[in-house]
Amino acid sequence: MSRVYNFSAGPAVLPEDVLREAAKEMLDYQGSGMSVMEMSHRSSEFEGIIQTAEADLRELLQIPDNYKVVFLQGGASTQFAMIPLNFMKNKVADYIVTGQWAKKACEEAAIYGKANVIASSADETFSYIPDLNDLAISEDADYVYICENNTIYGTKFKALPDTKGKPLISDVSSCFLSEPMDVSKYGMIFGGAQKNIGPSGVSIAIIREDLLENEPLEIAPTMLKYNTHVKAESLYNTPPCYAIYICGLVFKWLKKQGGLAEMKKINEEKASLLYQFLDESKLFKGTVREADRSLMNVPFVTGSDELDAKFVKESKAAGLMNLKGHRSVGGMRASIYNAMPREGVLALIDFMKKFEEENR
Amino acid sequence: MSRVYNFSAGPAVLPEDVLREAAKEMLDYQGSGMSVMEMSHRSSEFEGIIQTAEADLRELLQIPDNYKVVFLQGGASTQFAMIPLNFMKNKVADYIVTGQWAKKACEEAAIYGKANVIASSADETFSYIPDLNDLAISEDADYVYICENNTIYGTKFKALPDTKGKPLISDVSSCFLSEPMDVSKYGMIFGGAQKNIGPSGVSIAIIREDLLENEPLEIAPTMLKYNTHVKAESLYNTPPCYAIYICGLVFKWLKKQGGLAEMKKINEEKASLLYQFLDESKLFKGTVREADRSLMNVPFVTGSDELDAKFVKESKAAGLMNLKGHRSVGGMRASIYNAMPREGVLALIDFMKKFEEENR
Numbered sequence: 223m224s225r226v227y228n229f230s231a232g233p234a235v236l237p238e239d240v241l242r243e244a245a246k247e248m249l250d251y252q253g254s255g256m257s258v259m260e261m262s263h264r265s266s267e268f269e270g271i272i273q274t275a276e277a278d279l280r281e282l283l284q285i286p287d288n289y290k291v292v293f294l295q296g297g298a299s300t301q302f303a304m305i306p307l308n309f310m311k312n313k314v315a316d317y318i319v320t321g322q323w324a325k326k327a328c329e330e331a332a333i334y335g336k337a338n339v340i341a342s343s344a345d346e347t348f349s350y351i352p353d354l355n356d357l358a359i360s361e362d363a364d365y366v367y368i369c370e371n372n373t374i375y376g377t378k379f380k381a382l383p384d385t386k387g388k389p390l391i392s393d394v395s396s397c398f399l400s401e402p403m404d405v406s407k408y409g410m411i412f413g414g415a416q417k418n419i420g421p422s423g424v425s426i427a428i429i430r431e432d433l434l435e436n437e438p439l440e441i442a443p444t445m446l447k448y449n450t451h452v453k454a455e456s457l458y459n460t461p462p463c464y465a466i467y468i469c470g471l472v473f474k475w476l477k478k479q480g481g482l483a484e485m486k487k488i489n490e491e492k493a494s495l496l497y498q499f500l501d502e503s504k505l506f507k508g509t510v511r512e513a514d515r516s517l518m519n520v521p522f523v524t525g526s527d528e529l530d531a532k533f534v535k536e537s538k539a540a541g542l543m544n545l546k547g548h549r550s551v552g553g554m555r556a557s558i559y560n561a562m563p564r565e566g567v568l569a570l571i572d573f574m575k576k577f578e579e580e581n582r
Numbered sequence: 583m584s585r586v587y588n589f590s591a592g593p594a595v596l597p598e599d600v601l602r603e604a605a606k607e608m609l610d611y612q613g614s615g616m617s618v619m620e621m622s623h624r625s626s627e628f629e630g631i632i633q634t635a636e637a638d639l640r641e642l643l644q645i646p647d648n649y650k651v652v653f654l655q656g657g658a659s660t661q662f663a664m665i666p667l668n669f670m671k672n673k674v675a676d677y678i679v680t681g682q683w684a685k686k687a688c689e690e691a692a693i694y695g696k697a698n699v700i701a702s703s704a705d706e707t708f709s710y711i712p713d714l715n716d717l718a719i720s721e722d723a724d725y726v727y728i729c730e731n732n733t734i735y736g737t738k739f740k741a742l743p744d745t746k747g748k749p750l751i752s753d754v755s756s757c758f759l760s761e762p763m764d765v766s767k768y769g770m771i772f773g774g775a776q777k778n779i780g781p782s783g784v785s786i787a788i789i790r791e792d793l794l795e796n797e798p799l800e801i802a803p804t805m806l807k808y809n810t811h812v813k814a815e816s817l818y819n820t821p822p823c824y825a826i827y828i829c830g831l832v833f834k835w836l837k838k839q840g841g842l843a844e845m846k847k848i849n850e851e852k853a854s855l856l857y858q859f860l861d862e863s864k865l866f867k868g869t870v871r872e873a874d875r876s877l878m879n880v881p882f883v884t885g886s887d888e889l890d891a892k893f894v895k896e897s898k899a900a901g902l903m904n905l906k907g908h909r910s911v912g913g914m915r916a917s918i919y920n921a922m923p924r925e926g927v928l929a930l931i932d933f934m935k936k937f938e939e940e941n942r
Contacts, residue, residue, distance in 0.1 A: 226615030230622045233823060241609050241617050248605035249598065255586030255901070257601050259781040259828065262590045262904055295655040295783065296805055299819040303803030330804060416820050421619040423655065423783040423822030441801045443663030444690060445656055459659040460776050462783030462822060463593055468619065541615070544622055 227566035230544035231373050231519060232396065232417035235561045240471040258467045263460050271463075272456060275470035282473060282482055285405050285428060292451040293466050294425045298323065298395050298414045300446070301425060302330035305367070305391055305410075307442040308449075309433060310335045312362040318383060321348045321372035322550065323393060328367070334439060338363075341383075347551065348375040350511040354383040365389045365409055371397035371516050373417065374548040376509065376555065378516040382407055389433060396518050398426070399476060400560060401486035409433050418518070418559045420469035423462045476560065485560055486517075492558050492567045493517045499571050505529075505578040509551060523553030524581075530554060533577055540573055542566075587926035590904035591733050591879060591917045592756065592777035595926075600831040618827045623820050631823075632816060635830035642833060642842055645765050645788060652811040653826050654785045658683065658755050658774045660806070661785060662690040665727070665751055665770075667802040668809075669793060670695045672722040678743060681708045681732035682910065683753060688727070694799060700726075701743075707911065708735040710871040714743040725749045725769055731757035731876050733777065734908040736869065736915065738876040742767055749793060756878050758786070759836060760920060761846035769793050778878070778919045780829035783822045836920065845920055846877075852918050852927045853877040859931045865889075865938040869911060883913030884941075890914060893937055900933055902926075 228235040251258050254267050261268045276291050285291065294300070305327070306315065313335030317328035319342040331337035338360055341352035359366060366385040371378045373396040382390060389409025398413040405411065410429045416422035429448055438447045450458050456466075479485060497515060500508045500522055509521045524530050530553050534546045547553040558567055588595040611618050614627050621628045636651050645651065654660070665687070666675065673695030677688035679702040691697035698720055701712040719726060726745040731738045733756040742750060749769025758773040765771065770789045776782035789808055798807045810818050816826075839845060857875060860868045860882055869881045884890050890913050894906045907913040918927055 224615055225609065228616050228620055230620065230625075233619060233621055233623060233820065235620050236617065238609065241619075245605045245608035248608070249585065249601050255584055255903070256588050257596065259593060259601075260588055260590065260595050261593055263593060263782065265590075265904070295657065295822075296660070297655065297819045300656070300803070300805045303805060307803070333801065333803070414820065416823075421822075421824045422623065422820040423825055441693065443660070443667070443693070443803075443806065445660045445663060446803065446806075459657045460593065460774065460782040462655075462781075462825070464781045464824065465783055465822070543615070544625070 226541045226543045227562070227569055228543045229556045229558070229562070229570070231548070231555060231557045232414070233422050234417050234557055234559050236420070236468070237472065237475045237561045240468065240475055243471055244468060259464045261463065263457055263463055268463055271467050271470055272461070275466055275473060278470065278473035278477060279426070282399060282476055283403060283405055283428070288431045289405060290429050290431060290434065290452045292427050292429070292448065293456040293461055294427060294451060295423065295462055297422070297425055298393055298412065299326070301393070301412050301427065302327040303333075304446045304448065305365070306331040306334040306337075307446050308438045309389075309391075309436055310364050310439065311436050312364050314338070314360050314362050315365050315367060316340045316360050316363045316388070317367045318342070318352065319344060320351055320369055320377060321375050323372070324367070324369040327369070327393065340366075343377075348372060348377065349509055351377050351379055351514040354381060357383055359386045359388055363388045365391045367391045369393040371518055373519050373557070374550060376516045376519045376521040377514045378518075380513065389430070397516070399482060399485070400489050400518055402482040415465065415469055417557075420472050421465050424465035424469060488564070489517045489558075489560065492562065492564055493520065495567055495571060496520050496556065496558065499574065503574070503578060505582060506574060509553065518559055519555060519557050521547055521551050521553060521555040523547075527552070529581060532581070536577065537573055542570055542573055586901045586903045587922070587929055588903045589916045589918070589922070589930070591908070591915060592774070593782050594777050594917055594919050595921045596780070596828070597832065597835045597921045600828065600835055603831055604828060619824045621823065623817055623823055628823055631827050631830055632821070635826055635833060638830065638833035638837060639786070642759060642836055643763060643765055643788070648791045649765060650789050650791060650794065650812045652787050652789070652808065653816040653821055654787060654811060655783065655822055657782070657785055658753055658772065659686070661753070661772050661787065662687040663693075664806045664808065665725070666691040666694040666697075667806050668798045669749075669751075669796055670724050670799065671796050672724050674698070674720050674722050675725050675727060676700045676720050676723045676748070677727045678702070678712065678717075679704060680711055680729055680737060681735050683732070684727070684729040687729070687753065691727075698723075703737075708732060708737065709869055711737050711739055711874040714741060717743055719746045719748055723748045725751045727751045729753040731878055733879050733917070734910060736876045736879045736881040737874045738878075740873065749790070757876070759842060759845070760849050760878055762842040775825065775829055777917070780832050781825050784825035784829060848924070849877045849918075849920065852922065852924055853880065855927055855931060856880050856916065856918065859934065863934070863938060865942060866934060869913065878919055879915060879917050881907055881911050881913060881915040887912070889941055892941070896937065897933055902930055902933055
């Protein structure tokens with residue numbers, strides 16, 4: 223067995239320790255005589271798994287007691303509908319559009335009410351975060367929406383917008399648990415697991431209790447009401463049990479690494495190694511405004527489509543996988559999530575240096 | 583490692599060969615250097631996995647070419663909303679209510695239109711399938727809905743209703759791939775995977791093409807439109823990749839067993855061993871009308887709540903797990919899906935015999 227360095231934007235690399243433990247327990251979870259995949263979601267074993275996962279997540283993110291945590295299906299794309307269906311009581315919401323996912327969320331909200339774009343960076347292929355000073359927040363906005371880390375474009379909100387008292391809802395799919403967050407500043411935080419937390423097939427939402435007092439729209443499907451899942455503690459119907467179990471193993475791994483303050487340090491170091499190389503390189507350059515650079519997703523180009531293609535091909539042959547950029551940006555993208563070891567980033571930089579020497 | 587006999591109604595027992603293969607490939611899927619959980623859903627490896635899974639399912643069920651197959655999230659409970667959202671063009675549908683799940687599906691449809699109960703077995707705790715002769719199908723019904731195997735109550739439709747030309751939509755969650763089906767008789771077949779096909783977190787829908795020509799209701803969320811997933815071949819957003827991979831391994835295992843005709847033989851033999859014992863027992867009795875008995879879920883009682891509780895407790899100690907009946911029926915229930923070996927059924931019967939001798 224030989225493992226590669228996997229720079230995929232998602233589904234993405236997982237900690238090897240987590241995969242080893244999952245493989246070991248596949249046929250017999252802790253003496254139960256069953257796989258986690260075979261367990262009733264109402265069994266005491268699975269209750270232990272989901273409750274421990276929630277407790278560990280609460281500890282890692284220091285989630286205040288007045289926030290509920292739910293494990294959901296359908297990915298962030300389903301949340302794009304759930305958010306307006308649950309929270310658009312005035313039928314008005316404000317969206318900051320910093321990429322394809324925020325745009326899709328905004329378009330989905332427009333099915334149910336007025337979805338205002340109050341800021342956007344579409345004019346420069348979403349390569350920056352717009353000015354957040356004195357935003358034109360709608361007086362009757364039910365919430366203000368952001369996508370906090372933009373996987374495709376490699377940008378990150380370094381500060382939160384002043385929402386003038388409106389609840390802030392943030393898609394954190396690609397920066398979830400990459401650093402500490404002040405949860406109390408948000409109305410709701412959500413994300414798909416398949417980038418930084420676990421496998422695809424489970425999303426997590428962290429919702430301030432007062433938002434749950436809203437009556438959802440009348441036409442909201444039962445499964446798309448947050449309260450359906452909050453009241454049943456994520457067990458209204460059969461949840462994606464195995465995906466939740468893997469997330470739980472990742473949470474334990476994060477605690478073992480020292481928690482999110484330590485992860486932030488490690489992630490900053492990994493990212494700065496790569497950005498520093500990009501800034502000094504004569505061949506490669508980053509595509510994002512320096513102040514808005516993501517710690518997780520690092521897009522870069524050579525300036526030549528032909529060289530970009532050559533780079534992707536040769537890096538793959540060297541065991542550096544999934545470095546091709548998203549079709550809307552082109553070039554390359556290295557996703558360096560929590561589970562990407564420092565050695566992987568160093569191997570990438572070494573390869574880039576060699577490639578630069580050979581192709582200048 | 584010691585494995586138990588797991589009679590859970592779902593999530594449920596999986597073939598041991600499948601779990602062994604999954605464990606073996608956990609850190610390195612076929613030389614890719616990655617886990618299936620770490621793979622981009624746009625990678626050629628994962629495309630191979632999902633396309634092979636669909637092809638094997640088509641072969642097993644002999645699905646005609648004019649039916650689409652999609653892998654979805656959210657469980658059957660999400661389908662309960664998707665069905666009316668996509669197909670209720672006249673805002674009328676007919677439901678045959680044979681248990682809690684059909685009832686929930688009917689209630690969900692009532693959010694969007696007129697959901698008529700055209701037959702029900704609620705009067706006798708759903709212990710039988712209602713008379714299907716000359717049903718009062720609504721003239722403008724968009725579809726007729728059934729739950730073909732009722733997990734909680736242990737009943738199964740042995741014949742399909744005459745829908746007088748209306749499309750038949752069937753929830754087959756708990757009998758999926760347990761025997762051959764004539765797919766051409768249905769407008770749509772769907773089910774959650776976590777009973778007979780794989781882990782929780784993925785559902786499968788098989789939809790006749792002409793139904794997909796309907797315009798969904800205007801307020802349908804994008805993720806709840808079947809065409810969103812049909813057009814993107816289940817890759818509109820990140821699907822539950824690992825769950826689909828496990829389903830694919832189960833499909834291969836089913837083909838190796840000889841396909842669904844062979845599974846039917848095996849399942850009939852397992853079920854008849856158990857039903858024959860119940861019919862002859864002086865202590866235990868089945869709760870379902872003989873003609874309507876399920877091959878998959880076998881509920882039974884002693885007639886004494888105290889003895890039932892003793893049975894559940896002692897069976898657990900003997901390595902026969904999850905035999906407690908659903909709270910709405912009480913007593914016991916043995917779910918004997920495809921992956922439950924004949925030896926498991928024999929071990930259960932042996933234990934029941936011994937218990938009967940000790941407790942008469």
